[in-house]
Amino acid sequence: MSQPWMLETPAPPADLRIPYGDGPHQFGDLRLPPGEGPHPVVVVVHGGFWRAKYDLEHVGHLCADLTQRGYATWSLEYRRVGHPGGGWTGTFEDVARGTDHLRSLSARYPLNLERVITLGHSAGGHLALWLAGRGRLKPGLPLYVEKPLELRGAVSLAGVADLERAAALRLGDGIVESFLGGSPEQVPERYALASPAALLPLGVKQVLVHGTEDTTVPFSISTGYHARASALGDFVQLVSLPGAEHFEVIDPRAQEWPRVLEAVASLL
Numbered sequence: 001m002s003q004p005w006m007l008e009t010p011a012p013p014a015d016l017r018i019p020y021g022d023g024p025h026q027f028g029d030l031r032l033p034p035g036e037g038p039h040p041v042v043v044v045v046h047g048g049f050w051r052a053k054y055d056l057e058h059v060g061h062l063c064a065d066l067t068q069r070g071y072a073t074w075s076l077e078y079r080r081v082g083h084p085g086g087g088w089t090g091t092f093e094d095v096a097r098g099t100d101h102l103r104s105l106s107a108r109y110p111l112n113l114e115r116v117i118t119l120g121h122s123a124g125g126h127l128a129l130w131l132a133g134r135g136r137l138k139p140g141l142p143l144y145v146e147k148p149l150e151l152r153g154a155v156s157l158a159g160v161a162d163l164e165r166a167a168a169l170r171l172g173d174g175i176v177e178s179f180l181g182g183s184p185e186q187v188p189e190r191y192a193l194a195s196p197a198a199l200l201p202l203g204v205k206q207v208l209v210h211g212t213e214d215t216t217v218p219f220s221i222s223t224g225y226h227a228r229a230s231a232l233g234d235f236v237q238l239v240s241l242p243g244a245e246h247f248e249v250i251d252p253r254a255q256e257w258p259r260v261l262e263a264v265a266s267l268l
Helices: 056-068 090-100 123-136 163-168 171-180 188-194 219-231 257-267
Strands: 016-019 027-031 039-045 072-076 111-121 153-157 205-211 236-241
Touching: 027 056, 039 056, 039 090, 039 123, 056 072, 056 257, 072 090, 090 123, 111 123, 111 257, 123 153, 153 257, 163 171, 163 188, 163 219, 171 188, 205 219, 205 257, 219 236, 236 257
Parallel strands: 039 072, 039 111, 111 153, 153 205, 205 236
Antiparallel strands: 016 027, 027 072
């Protein structure tokens, strides 16, 4: 099976690569649309089952497309499984810190912090939803941050929205247990803080975009999450893509791409 072209073709370079921390994986790629702004911002979180071997380069095509349509994009790199401190808790700390770093960036660049959403693919979809829900964490708990940046919404593209279900299905050859350092039975408190499904209701608008033929992250992950989120009162929309697999949702050349653009526009 050939690799999707995004994984093999260099993306247009970002306008700026900016650190948000001191570590080698604590940086983001900022792309700014033309015009004075201030511009709405899409915080992009790449996938790859939270593993070190997959970095942010392959979502550069997605970011470049969104930017030419008038959105600033802030694509986050972060520590992953295989990096010192990656997984629990470093991965979460990094994407949270990177998102909150927009406050500093807005002092230098024309960014509209009243109009910020997260968008993530696969494992990045998990993190995009988690970023939308982290305001639910209570003081004294791991990963709690006072006054996280407020988001207008979150877009999950084939996202791993439910970590307990993903662990039960052994997605990514059991990567969820490596990511959180154990099974739901061994470290239930981590799943309670790390899984968007466990944090529901998030209190933030969400759009879930998922291909019905996805064999990497099954469509049922999003349908189950959607049912639970809706029942708990969240504003959440499920956009099913009949016949689509795992990578169409991050492919600006794919026939499904307009559905992703609609999801972004509906939140911003």
